[in-house]
Amino acid sequence: MLDAKGVTKNFGGVRALSDVDFRVEKGERLGLIGPNGSGKTTLLSIIAGTIRTDKGRLAYKGRDITRVSPHKRAKLGIGRTFQIPKPLSSMTLLDNVIVPLVFIRGLHNKDGETSDVALELLQQVGLSAKASLRPKQLTQLELREMELARALAGKPELLLLDEVLAGLTSGEADDVVELLRGLNGRGIAIVMVEHIMRAVMGFSQRIVVLDFGVKIAEGDPEEISNDPEVLKAYIGE
Amino acid sequence: MKRNLAPMYLLVSLAFGAILPVFYKQPYFYFASYIVLQYVALSVAWNLLGGYGGYLNFGTSAFFGVGAYVSAYLFNSLGIPEVIAILAAGAVSALFGVLIGYSSLRLRGVYFAIATLAATTLVQSIVLNTPALGSAVGLYIRFPAAPAIYGNLIELLFVAMFGISVVSIGLSYWIENSWIGRGLMALRDDEQAAETLGVPTFRLKLYANVLSGFLMGVVGSLYPLYIGYIEPYSIFDLGISFNVFVMTFIGGIGTWQGPIIGALVLGSIQQAASVTVTSQYNLAVVAAAMLVFGIFSPGGLKGIFSRLFGKRSTGTVN
């Protein structure tokens, strides 16, 4: 459903991504891993459209989206969370979730029903009790859960998750993974960027490994965990 | 104010403004109130993009001036009826908003702010070099006759500016509570997050700039009739832009009430000061107020009122 070819990104002198090919199949659970600074977040941003690729092309559901703006990609069904949460700080948590309901799903701005849907989404991530609070009253962890609720609000078909499990206790992480499996069961493709190996290996059907902006390995979790290149990247020389 | 009551408030206010001069005869009152109301309308218009969207326009006088010159030219040289001249002035000013918007609203806010400043200088120098617009000498305006119901032109102008203010406030209230306002506030908070959540950020900024420009142009279009003579230095005066920014800031930026409160309070002080002391201190009054509020109450007067009466101080939607 997503087919990115030759994705390349330079930030000044830093080469964040070099000629990366990246495919996601419909309904797939894909893990995207790599050491710090290897380009995972940059790749997600290029797929979501907030960063433009220097070279290469992106196609989504057979349509070229290389130059399509992020809000249109959101409407086409690409949702993402931010690794460092980006709350809309002047709005309550509920309003944060209402924004995508209005702009992606086209629900009515001031409808009671729209609020109900938003509240339900917050409930899914365990935040319904905090719906009327402002982002600055929440912990970093709660903001990451808000990120997930907002991304789900757009009813994405391709969901890009940037370390949503980081900092969760293993019990909480299991809850989120179960939620994600449920979503995936309904046909949503999920790309999971994660440092917690146990979680990402358990969740993913296929894994892509980046190192210094280069795709160094691709395969099922079993293959990846025995790949000497990957071990070298993680352990260092 | 409940939503379903809003149109009624609007109509009652309009009727009040239209009838007032029939009963209350006091030329100075209308002369001074006109300027205060002009600042109310300009500040409310400014707040649409600056307050909700967070993109600061320092070129209010450019939009205002485009409106003033378009209408003055149409009245004088072509003898076009006033109402049409006013709408044409708004339209040209809106178009001006499209141009500035297209060139700078894709970039970060600071580029837009600079572009609006530059635009002020640009239109000023275009007027200075256009003989048909009076160049540096300026244009004298042929006054139209006031309709019989009002005793003189200033009463009519007061009524018109009152109406423009009320309509601007109504528009602002509607935007604040609609999806447009929600989108603008979202992009003000975080533009990348807003885009990712489906907000067409560029389009909304452009809408706000164009509507804001239209209203500023309409406000400007009446000024030649009020003052009788326009020239580029007093029309494209950065002082106007500065006033509007500070009034909105002090009243409470990003809320529909804020710019009204700020313009009424500061505008009245300025008018009173220019009678009792001298108008030379107008900008000083505003600058001092800006410093005091910047330090002690970033939420502005609206924030203070809200705290006193226990309401929220930000302009977010529920």
Ligand SMILES: Nc1ncnc2c1ncn2[C@@H]1O[C@H](COP(=O)(O)OP(=O)(O)OP(=O)(O)O)[C@@H](O)[C@H]1O
């Ligand atoms: N906006 C930017 N400007 C300049 N350099 C950037 C920018 N974003 C990322 N980089 C650089 O690009 C490289 C890849 O960064 P990226 O955030 O994509 O890595 P990551 O794999 O997500 O890392 P982490 O695991 O720490 O989140 C890094 O060297 C980073 O410093």
Ligand SMILES: [Mg+2]
């Ligand atoms: Mg990252």
